[in-house]
Amino acid sequence: MNVPTLRFPEFGGEWKKCKLGDVATGFDYGMNAAAKPFDGNNKYIRITDINESSSEYSYNDVVSPDAILQDFYLVKDNDILLARTGASTGKSYLYKSKDGCLYFAGFLIRINIPNDNPYFIFSQLHTTNYRKWITIMSARSGQPGINSQEYSSYPLYLTNKEEQSKISTLLSKFDERIATQNKIIDRLESLIKGLCLNLQLIGLKDNTWQKVYLTEVLTERKEKNKDNYEVHSVSVSHGIVNQIGYLGRSFAAEDTSNYHVVKNGDIVYTKSPTGEFPYGIVKQSMIIENVAVSPLYGVYMPENKYIGTILHYYFMNCNNTNNYLHPLIQKGAKNTINITNQHFLDNTVILPNNTEEIKNVASLLSSIQYKIATNNKLLNNYKKQKQYLLQHMFI
Known part of the structure; x- marks a missing residue:
């Protein structure tokens, strides 16, 4: 029977199998225009402007279309955009x-859901079945891609x-909770960066912090991986991570005896x-x-x-890292970085000049990081719960 495995008790009967083209209209291609700096009103959504995690419009780099604007390309209520080419x-x-006046770009396809709940249809574009279908459909040529006619053939189910x-109300609650968790984490991460900067500025002014060469506080560990x-x-986001657990496979050589050993607290x-x-x-190894x-x-x-903890958070800031490394680096062919392990230590960072201050700052930063880790666990739990519902509340 065409019924989901998880269902609200008050509903019964089979769901109707159909195609995306049966419930959606349009399947229009977007405007072929370059992007220009945001004009204050007209936003331009490209594939890269859709957040990979939340599927929402990203405000990280708002731009406008550099072309004569036509209402045809405006995204409106009940519209869904689909990426039609590339890895995405x-x-x-x-x-x-809330996303306002939004024009969509040419590598996106727009559909409209006139009669059904658009979020209900949208949710079916986030299931394992959908991802499997995308993999099969987009692998027919060298460059991954799905056209409007192919999208219209995607099979789904209606109730x-x-x-x-x-169903949409329940899943939307998870979206709201996930969005809240992301905001909490963003604020805590901003707090760490702001604290590091402010403590340095105040410390330099009060002469409680000073510039220190890394040669004074770090020593290269030259231990080889004899114990396998x-x-x-x-x-960048998770620090020292297991290759198989994080990347899904090992990229290491068959013989790793010449690899470097890293111990708890080391800087890499x-x-x-x-x-x-x-x-x-x-990063510091935790x-x-x-x-x-x-x-x-x-x-x-x-x-x-x-000291290792403070350096970990100091180099978490990309400006600190780039300003420290730029004078030391020589870039070779194919953009390779030429710098010896010892030369890495030949620049200065700003650190407290007494042991008690170092301990206090490290403890403060670690306590905030602990809160971030706790909230990340909550975030991942909410994501897993939503994914479970997506897999069992749809066919």
Whole structure:
């Protein structure tokens, strides 16, 4: 029978199988225009402006379309946008009135849901079945892509509008809770960055902080991986992470005996450009056990764990990291970073000039980080709960 495995008790009967083209109209392609700085009113939504996690419009880099504006390309109530090309094929966005005057770009397809609950349809574009369908449909050519006719053939199931509404209301509550958790985490992360900067400025003014060469507080650890410790990588957002657990597979060589050992509290420098960190990232290992990292990484023992903690948060700020590394780096062919492990230590950072202050600052930053970790666990739980509902409240 065409019924979901999880259902509100007051509803019964089978759901009706149909295609996206049966419930949606339009399937229109967006405007072919470049982006220009935001004009204060007219926003331009491209594939990259749809948040990967929340599927909402991202306000990180608001732009306007650089073209003559036509109402045809305005996104309106009950509209859903679908990414039609590239690695993000299948990504979707449901219009919200809070996003205002929004024009959609050419690599997006717009559909409108005139008679059914648009969030109910939108939710079916976030199930495992949908992702599997996207993978199959978009793999037919070298460049992933799905056109409007193919999208219209996507199979889905409908129930009566009352059940659609009740399911949508429940899932929307999870969206609200997830959005709240993200805001809490963002504020705590901003608090850490702001505290680091303000403490430095006040400390320099009061002569309680000073510039210190890293050679004075860090010593390179040259221990090799003779005991075959698990290989880890370094992530901007998660620090030192297990390759298999975080990346889904190991990228390590078959023989890892020449890899560097990292112990709890050590500082690791990656030398790998990524995003806002064009000269690499610097993280402290919070892992209790000894682990191994690539021989391309630099590993350093801090004078004490408190110094290591402050450095971890100091280098969390991309401006601090880039300003520290830029004078030391030489970029080679293919944008490779040329810097020795020892030369990494040949610049200054701003640190407290007495042990008690170092301990207090490290403890303060660690306590905020603990709150961030706790809220991240809550966030992941809400996401898992919503995903469970998506998998069991739909067919």
